Amino acid sequence: MTQAVVKSLSLDEFLALPETEPASEFMDGEVIKKPMPKGRHSRLQGSLTTAINEVAERSRIALALPELRCTFSNRSIVPDIAVFTWDRIPFTNSGEIPDDFLLSPDWMIEVLSPDQSPIKVINKILSALKVGTRLGWLLAPDDRSILTFRPGQAPELVEGDDRLPVLPEIPLELSANQVFSFLVVNG
Numbered sequence: 001m002t003q004a005v006v007k008s009l010s011l012d013e014f015l016a017l018p019e020t021e022p023a024s025e026f027m028d029g030e031v032i033k034k035p036m037p038k039g040r041h042s043r044l045q046g047s048l049t050t051a052i053n054e055v056a057e058r059s060r061i062a063l064a065l066p067e068l069r070c071t072f073s074n075r076s077i078v079p080d081i082a083v084f085t086w087d088r089i090p091f092t093n094s095g096e097i098p099d100d101f102l103l104s105p106d107w108m109i110e111v112l113s114p115d116q117s118p119i120k121v122i123n124k125i126l127s128a129l130k131v132g133t134r135l136g137w138l139l140a141p142d143d144r145s146i147l148t149f150r151p152g153q154a155p156e157l158v159e160g161d162d163r164l165p166v167l168p169e170i171p172l173e174l175s176a177n178q179v180f181s182f183l184v185v186n187g
Contacts, residue, residue: 026076047182083107107135
């Protein structure tokens with residue numbers, strides 16, 4: 001099954017639509033429904049969100065949020081994990097996380113699903129890099145590899161015990177092998 005592409009709308013028309021399950025995204029004038037996450041996708045998403053928050057949230061460096069709608073530059077995307085540095089989180093006056101994030105994440109992580117177009121996901125990451133996102137990861141569970149993206153640089157393939165780039169302010173060291181080891185639950 002491939003991603004369903006719906007008729008072209010404006011961003012305002014898209015945002016007026018009810019939310020879908022799984023989420024739909026708005027890119028390049030098209031509405032694209034994300035595939036329903038499966039086991040490996042969910043496990044990697046949850047484990048990475050936890051790993052990032054364990055080192056970044058308590059010290060108010062950054063916050064990783066799963067499946068958060070981010071609307072910016074005529075796009076409305078839902079990264080598998082959106083990471084925002086603390087100073088960019090648009091807290092409400094009462095100090096709470098707002099419902100709407102009208103900015104690109106500092107770091108976005110996508111987990112490629114079997115029925116998902118890698119080109120569409122790469123386009124989503126590249127578009128975010130153009131407007132302020134500083135780092136993107138595309139995890140390919142079948143290949144046990146991670147394609148990393150940084151503004152103005154060629155993508156880099158990270159495999160095995162190679163260390164993954166993270167935002168410099170986040171004290172986290174992970175290799176591709178460590179990320180994919182999250183898939184082994186009873187190990």
